[in-house]
Amino acid sequence: MQVGDIYVSAPGKAILHGEHAVVHGKVALAVSLNLRSYLRLEATSTGTVGVNLPNIDTFLHWNLSELKQFAPSVTGGTGQVKLLDPDLLRRLREYVGVANGNLNTSQMATLTFLYLYLSAFGSGARELPSLTVSVWSELPTGAGLGSSAAYTVCLAAALLCASGAISSPLKEWEHTARWCQEELELINSWAFQGEMIIHGNPSGVDNAVGTWGGMLRFLAGKIIPLSRVPLLRILLTNTKVPRSTKVLVSRVKDKINKFPSVMAPVLDSVDAISCTCEKVLSEMTSEPITGEHYNALEELIDINQHHLNVMGVGHPALDTLCRITLTKGLHSKLTGAGGGGCGITLLRPETGSAVVQATVQDLKDCGFDCWETSIGGPGVQQHAPVSVKEEILEVLSRY
Numbered sequence: 407m408q409v410g411d412i413y414v415s416a417p418g419k420a421i422l423h424g425e426h427a428v429v430h431g432k433v434a435l436a437v438s439l440n441l442r443s444y445l446r447l448e449a450t451s452t453g454t455v456g457v458n459l460p461n462i463d464t465f466l467h468w469n470l471s472e473l474k475q476f477a478p479s480v481t482g483g484t485g486q487v488k489l490l491d492p493d494l495l496r497r498l499r500e501y502v503g504v505a506n507g508n509l510n511t512s513q514m515a516t517l518t519f520l521y522l523y524l525s526a527f528g529s530g531a532r533e534l535p536s537l538t539v540s541v542w543s544e545l546p547t548g549a550g551l552g553s554s555a556a557y558t559v560c561l562a563a564a565l566l567c568a569s570g571a572i573s574s575p576l577k578e579w580e581h582t583a584r585w586c587q588e589e590l591e592l593i594n595s596w597a598f599q600g601e602m603i604i605h606g607n608p609s610g611v612d613n614a615v616g617t618w619g620g621m622l623r624f625l626a627g628k629i630i631p632l633s634r635v636p637l638l639r640i641l642l643t644n645t646k647v648p649r650s651t652k653v654l655v656s657r658v659k660d661k662i663n664k665f666p667s668v669m670a671p672v673l674d675s676v677d678a679i680s681c682t683c684e685k686v687l688s689e690m691t692s693e694p695i696t697g698e699h700y701n702a703l704e705e706l707i708d709i710n711q712h713h714l715n716v717m718g719v720g721h722p723a724l725d726t727l728c729r730i731t732l733t734k735g736l737h738s739k740l741t742g743a744g745g746g747g748c749g750i751t752l753l754r755p756e757t758g759s760a761v762v763q764a765t766v767q768d769l770k771d772c773g774f775d776c777w778e779t780s781i782g783g784p785g786v787q788q789h790a791p792v793s794v795k796e797e798i799l800e801v802l803s804r805y
């Protein structure tokens with residue numbers, strides 16, 4: 407089977423409120439970032455399947471003749487949403503050499519790629535196609551900005567497109583194009599399978615933002631885009647403390663199991679924080695924005711940061727972030743799984759550039775990366791090469 411070249415991209419995300427609680431059926435508010443992951447799928451005639459993941463120093467290929475052994479176990483057709491196939495996953499784990507529970511970045515990414523590739527092409531009597539997939543991300547890996555979901559959304563979109571399960575939406579004269587709602591739902595459900603391999607127990611909020619972009623309210627798999635949101639200025643800080651979402655999600659679960667009656671009110675409170683924040687944001691679009699709106703947003707950030715510490719996903723580096731920004735009158739919380747990684751700081755409209763610059767400098771002096779970001783970028787897109795930044799094209803074509 408021969409496929410054409412495909413370029414796709416998907417955004418990372420910041421969770422405003424509801425991380426972890428969302429895994430346990432509570433509301434989360436999340437927004438896409440202007441940082442994206444880019445994927446190039448190239449048809450080859452080498453009789454191999456290759457994956458190049460320069461962010462995590464992973465460059466691998468396999469002979470199709472060897473991968474064929476996995477194809478017959480996949481059933482169901484690519485157009486269908488299906489549950490993770492435990493048998494295929496177990497056999498691939500053995501093949502890749504990933505023991506159950508292993509957290510090696512490269513092996514998790516490889517396992518996810520092979521699983522989605524075989525699921526996309528392994529069904530029916532078709533031959534597996536010879537191709538190479540290269541992914542380059544502007545997002546820090548494993549830092550709470552949804553790099554895993556941006557990766558799986560890109561993989562799902564490109565592989566489903568190459569297999570013919572979804573259309574190739576890009577017209578000859580277009581630079582970028584998006585899929586229709588039904589096809590986006592299929593991409594999202596496949597990306598969720600990938601997140602299950604990487605995270606163990608994802609809520610689905612990250613792949614939803616990677617697929618649809620913008621700001622979303624997410625509750626138990628239900629995705630509601632928030633179309634009327636005020637323009638928020640947010641500072642992103644990466645403490646650079648490495649952590650794994652999978653470990654942190656299971657740590658919170660253990661705590662809930664150990665102290666159910668203690669933790670339930672904490673999760674309910676986070677749910678109420680998300681709902682109250684959504685209400686304040688909505689008021690900010692229908693009435694003149696006042697300092698009171700910002701005071702409320704800041705207090706909600708502080709309360710949630712305390713709750714996240716109670717859940718056991720704080721870190722001294724995140725405490726440092728909160729303390730330093732507070733000396734400038736700014737409020738911060740961790741975003742994503744916590745345990746290190748990134749935090750968000752809300753900037754007020756009146757926060758001048760001198761204050762922002764001084765805050766950024768203080769945070770950099772702690773060894774953190776820090777930058778003001780714009781939010782609400784588009785979800786997964788197909789690109790004509792001309793619409794991909796030259797330096798990214800160069801990385802994607804290098805291997």
Ligand SMILES: Nc1ncnc2c1ncn2[C@@H]1O[C@H](COP(=O)(O)OP(=O)(O)O)[C@@H](O)[C@H]1O
Binds near residue numbers: 459461510743
């Ligand atoms: N650019 C990338 N290339 C390949 N794999 C990636 C990339 N970004 C993320 N991943 C995969 O996602 C995992 C990180 O996911 P996770 O712990 O959820 O952190 P994050 O907060 O960044 O989503 C990595 O271990 C890797 O397997």
Ligand SMILES: C[C@@](O)(CCOP(=O)(O)O)CC(=O)O
Binds near residue numbers: 427550554651741742
């Ligand atoms: C902790 C959680 O709420 C968000 C994890 O985000 P990230 O992988 O740290 O970017 C988990 C989830 O929702 O699946």
Ligand SMILES: [Mg+2]
Binds near residue numbers: 552553555612
């Ligand atoms: Mg993740």
